[in-house]
Amino acid sequence: MIRSAAALLLISVWLLRSGSPFFCFVESNSQPTMNFLQKICCLAAPVVLLSACSTDEPHFNYPEPEPTDRIWHPMLFFNYWEGEQLKTAISSTLLTQWTRFKAVADDKVRRNPPAYKDDEGEQLWQRDVGNTISTLAVAGYLTGDTDYFEAAERWALAACDYPTWGMDGTSDGSEYGLPYGHQLLGLAMLYDYGQNFLDEATLTTLRQTMISRVERQYAAYKEYEKAYIQNHTWINTCGMLAAALVLRNDTPKAQEWIDYTQEILDKTSRLLSPDGASQEGPGYWQYGMEFLMMAFDLSHDVGNDFYKNSTWWENTAAYGRFMTLPADHCTTESSLVDWADSPRYSWYGPEHLYRRLAGLNHHALTQYAADQARRYDVSSSWLNLIWYDDSVSSVLLPTTPTFRHFENMGLVASRTDWSGDESLLVFRSGAPLGRFAEQQPEGSYVSGDMGHIHPDANHFIIYANGEYILRNNGYVKRVTKYHNTLLVNGLGQWGEVRTWFTPWPLTPSRDAKIVEAVSEAGVDRITGDASACYLDDAGVERFVRKLIWIKEQNVVIVCDDVELAASGRIELRFFPEHALSAVSGAAVAGATTARNSIRMENLTPAVSAMSLGEEFIEERSSSAGEKRPMVTISAEAASLHQVTAFSWAALPAVAPVVTYDAASATVTVDGRTYAL
Known part of the structure; x- marks a missing residue:
């Protein structure tokens, strides 16, 4: 025509x-x-x-420009024009991500929100309520399907009716807590995306609820001592910011709330560990990172780019990759090294986290990590639709480093390769918050930043052939005795005085440190000095541990040098994943598991004794727990120079035997000799 x-x-x-x-x-x-x-x-x-x-021709009624003093919906994470592009992309370039996400959204449509439970504590069950609202709001906006919005409305009105969003509070009765971050984000997204789908009564309820709950949280946070590098702050700040942004048309207080979140995020952005590592462990790294990146992205809307303030963003994807199990063995139930307060499975993602970091840094290896994560990440977050940048390729190069020293945090992670079936070793010996924290002005950090740190200097784990050889005990009470490290007269390191890492403020002279971290010719050498970390009554004057990982032989040699102020009980603890039994005499123990032949040998039996037993591991918040296998090497002495060997082999092979020559300070494995 x-x-x-x-x-x-x-x-x-x-x-x-x-x-x-x-x-x-x-x-x-x-x-x-x-x-x-x-x-x-x-x-x-x-x-x-x-x-x-x-x-x-097709005719589209584009919206008229709004007055500059009013916001234009949608505006959270994408604007109107970007939203139209997303609607097209979900049937083309984002079809794979959309198909997986839609299955998650469809499942949530069929569910009903939980009734309010008047329980004490954080009421963490409400986090799923907020997450569900976000998911349904995105699905509804991108499809125009009212079923999604009707379900989102059902969940949102339930959330609005809950009298509390967590029982954490301040002295004046103001509330805060993790559910606030999730609920405010969910309601804000529904309010933003549902302007043309929800009736005025529902929009009014959402608006009034957000205003009243942000006021509560704002009052609490003005009084609360904020921990700028801890997940709680990031999550709650993100929710507050999202709500304040969409309420700019509705309350003059919104700008005050926005300004407050920007102050918090600016401080956070400058206090992150430069090496990209997290003191809270990989589980909380996932959880906090999701909300921190959302908050940083939302801050672009008010003209702030916080990503540029720290090298954290250039390095943190490597932290995630190195703290992930070999790809062939990652499942929904097991994918992480459960360091610090971390589970063995992924809490959030991690596919979408790697997508954002890949796009942010234009990094092909991080995009590859996202592709690998997709195989076991069943959550399929809506953020995969927002954060996937298809202009970034997905590549794992043969030259990809297998050894990483996170120098600020005092963490070394190493693996034999990136084949998917590799062996993995992780070692920690560093300042609780990292050395960078000690260089900042007094008051930059608070004890709340320590909430998920364990007193675990010179602790390490080994993973091979799809299972742990030596384990971490995970999200349990924070005491030294639950780690693969030293006790003296039953006493451990600073920080185990109570559940929260203490004492505070920290004293740099008490820090552990890594004094050697090299990988050459297939042999890793890692040395940690934890001499200053122990409680005064333990009388520890020296505790230096050196690991020598001979990768081609599947052997780790542990050299421990301990000196005390006076004679006492020196006890080196090791927690194998599977119980070991005596093999020959009192110096050798081993196990045959479903995957491995494992051997542990005391190479200096003249100065120490090895014993096999169990330790009752208490849960974090109760006296409940379980017994787990433990091996101790001990001596009653003022000093101990101990050498211990761990070796393994995939079945049906047998773990190699290690011999030690004290005079030459060497070990021999299968006819090859290595210097210690």
């Missing part, structure tokens, strides 16, 4: 200009009549053309 109209216009002009016989019925001397016809053609032709364009 456009072409026809254009042709009609051209023909009309030609006829008028050429004096065509079409106008023969007009007398040649009737110039006024001809002028009249020319005017009619000039006026009518454009009308015909525009009419043709509008009847035959």
